Amino acid sequence: MTSKPDQITIPKRYVFEDLKIIPTDFRKELLQLVAGTHDPKAQTFLNTILPVKVFNLSITKPEVIEATHARMAEVFHPAGGAWQRSDMPRTSFVFLNAEPGLSPAEQSAAARKEADEALGAYWNALEGTIDPSKVSNAANNALIGNVEEVAQQILERFHPEDRIMAWFDFFNHDSDRVCRDMTAYMEQVVPHVEAKLNN
Structure with missing residues (x-):
């Protein structure tokens, strides 16, 4: 080689067959787009095209969540109707113990x-890949305890x-x-929270 x-x-190391997993012919009125970003420019731009909701992570700080709601109330595409808080779900780890045979204190x-x-393992797995304060926020956002405690944390947070x-x-x-925890959450925690909110 002279120059x-x-x-x-x-060349590609692996050659995969072409797949088409997203249909081109679908009922657009059923489409709900959700962006997994807290970048204000991206959220605003996407909503110039179609209604695009936002996916929230457990590591997101409360002030970012509130700022996102305020911004989305202004920029959410009109075809999506008015922005609702429920358009951005709040992700939370749940460590619920409602196991029978244990006292509430033991649970x-x-x-x-x-x-x-679990959160210690999470911290170790992410060490060096994510800002430690974000992992700490995820831990602070977790719902931890027995039925009464988890319900109270939901009401407070x-x-x-x-x-x-x-x-x-x-x-x-x-x-x-996991199935027992989900059942206890829906059958015990949720009714407790709803009863408190309705009073």
Whole structure:
């Protein structure tokens, strides 16, 4: 080679077949677009085209959440109607212990132990990949405890019009336990929260 080439072609290591997993013929009135970003410019731009809601992460600070609601109330595409707080679900880890045979204090202690172990593993896994303060925010946003404690935390931390996207299987691979926790949440925690909000 007498001179440097303008380009070097590197062949693909793997060759996959072309897939088409998103249909081109669909009922657009059923389409709900959600952007997984808190970039104000992206949120604003996307809503110049179509109504695009926002996906919230558990690491998002409360002031960013409130600023996002204020901005989206102004820029949300008119075809989507008025912006609602429920258009941006609030993601939260849930470490609920409603296991039978334990006192409320024992359930609370067990839930805290489970949360500490899971969030510690999360912290270790993300070390060096994400701002540690963001992981700390996720831990602070987690719902941890027995039925009464989790219900009280929801009432204290969330706006009554928020929609909570609860994450139960975080570092928990015991499917039966995850199902019991979800059932306890819906059958015990949610009615408790709704009763308090309606009074």
